[in-house]
Amino acid sequence: MTTPQETDLGLSLEQSRSGLRDGHRRSLMRTLFLVTGGALMVFGTLQFLNNHLLLASAEFLVSGLLFFGRYRIRRTPNLERWIYGYLISGFSFALLILIVPDASITAYVWILMIPVLSYLLLGKRAGFRLSAPFLLAGCVVYAVSTSLGNVIAVIDLLNLVLCAVLMLAFVHIYETRREEAEMKLFTMAQSDFLTGLANRASFHSTLTRTVAECARSGSGFALVIMDLDHFKVVNDTMGHDAGDQTLTRIGTLLTERVRTTDSVARLGGEEFGLILRDLKFDDSYELVDELRERIARMEVPYGDATIRLTASFGIAHFPEHGRSAETLYRVADRCLYTGKQSGRNTVVRAGVSAVRAAGQPSDRRTQS
Numbered sequence: 401m402t403t404p405q406e407t408d409l410g411l412s413l414e415q416s417r418s419g420l421r422d423g424h425r426r427s428l429m430r431t432l433f434l435v436t437g438g439a440l441m442v443f444g445t446l447q448f449l450n451n452h453l454l455l456a457s458a459e460f461l462v463s464g465l466l467f468f469g470r471y472r473i474r475r476t477p478n479l480e481r482w483i484y485g486y487l488i489s490g491f492s493f494a495l496l497i498l499i500v501p502d503a504s505i506t507a508y509v510w511i512l513m514i515p516v517l518s519y520l521l522l523g524k525r526a527g528f529r530l531s532a533p534f535l536l537a538g539c540v541v542y543a544v545s546t547s548l549g550n551v552i553a554v555i556d557l558l559n560l561v562l563c564a565v566l567m568l569a570f571v572h573i574y575e576t577r578r579e580e581a582e583m584k585l586f587t588m589a590q591s592d593f594l595t596g597l598a599n600r601a602s603f604h605s606t607l608t609r610t611v612a613e614c615a616r617s618g619s620g621f622a623l624v625i626m627d628l629d630h631f632k633v634v635n636d637t638m639g640h641d642a643g644d645q646t647l648t649r650i651g652t653l654l655t656e657r658v659r660t661t662d663s664v665a666r667l668g669g670e671e672f673g674l675i676l677r678d679l680k681f682d683d684s685y686e687l688v689d690e691l692r693e694r695i696a697r698m699e700v701p702y703g704d705a706t707i708r709l710t711a712s713f714g715i716a717h718f719p720e721h722g723r724s725a726e727t728l729y730r731v732a733d734r735c736l737y738t739g740k741q742s743g744r745n746t747v748v749r750a751g752v753s754a755v756r757a758a759g760q761p762s763d764r765r766t767q768s
């Protein structure tokens with residue numbers, strides 16, 4: 401059995417709430433470091449030519465720091481800290497410039513960049529928490545530093561406040577919609593459209609995570625692969641819709657029986673996968689055999705007819721039969737194949753396995 405490409409969907413979801421993806425955030429930060437570092441280099445040179453040596457030195461120093469940051473941000477594990485450091489010092493610097501008595505009125509346009517950068521780099525919640533106070537401070541600085549004695553100055557202030565509020569609202573609405581759309585896409589990408597169970601990609605992601613968690617905690621789990629027997633007959637004799645209803649019922653039956661900490665997925669077609677956590681080697685057989693019996697007893701009414709079927713199961717146990725998702729998959733799949741070969745309606749465990757088929761006089765023990 402081939403396993404799909406490794407993905408960590410939980411991590412993807414988490415990243416979806418932090419604005420841009422990590423890779424994009426790093427590229428944006430590198431661009432910001434380059435642009436602001438380059439600009440400070442130019443300003444520093446101008447100050448130097450103007451004989452403002454102290455200011456020129458400070459600007460050269462910060463410029464050097466920004467170029468160093470541009471190099472470090474590519475691989476740093478502390479991306480969030482770098483982003484906060486850059487944004488808070490950048491925004492504070494912008495406010496400081498506004499306090500300078502002969503600051504140009506055009507310096508206020510930088511205030512409007514605050515929500516855009518915060519939301520792109522930090523996501524909706526953290527972006528709002530950072531940009532709202534800075535926007536407010538920008539408006540207060542403007543009001544304090546300009547005398548609001550005439551109508552034009554008041555109109556200027558109102559323009560600034562209105563623009564800042566609208567910018568914040570637009571970015572907030574945009575980010576909310578983007579986050580919702582991305583969540584929806586992730587949910588769709590993780591679920592099987594027919595049964596609503598996790599799909600193959602999501603199951604593999606869960607399996608990889610479970611292996612890592614159990615390796616750390618020392619607990620075991622069972623990987624079960626189940627395939628319905630002669631399912632083609634249901635489709636061929638009663639139609640595709642009957643087959644679909646049966647698959648949905650099977651999904652419900654499996655989900656109802658296992659624990660909420662377990663995972664159930666439809667791997668494709670009439671094949672399902674289960675991860676049964678914190679189970680002892682012997683107990684997994686008992687549970688899976690109970691599932692086999694339940695399916696064999698299940699009746700799916702369809703029109704005047706009743707659909708009955710059976711299923712075959714293969715079980716591999718962590719860590720006894722493999723320490724990686726791929727090995728466990730391979731072992732469980734081989735057990736399933738053995739079960740199909742031995743007459744179906746079976747449960748086969750890796751190692752010494754019991755094969756119990758309906759209508760057979762007694763259990764058979766099989767090596768797999």
Ligand SMILES: Nc1nc2c(ncn2[C@@H]2O[C@H](COP(=O)(O)OP(=O)(O)OP(=O)(O)O)[C@@H](O)[C@H]2O)c(=O)[nH]1
Binds near residue numbers: 647
């Ligand atoms: N109704 C329905 N049928 C599906 C779906 N996906 C796969 N199938 C059908 O499942 C059947 C699988 O047939 P086979 O691979 O021959 O397996 P089987 O008939 O169960 O036989 P064994 O596995 O050997 O016991 C095919 O008829 C597929 O068309 C689905 O989403 N809905």
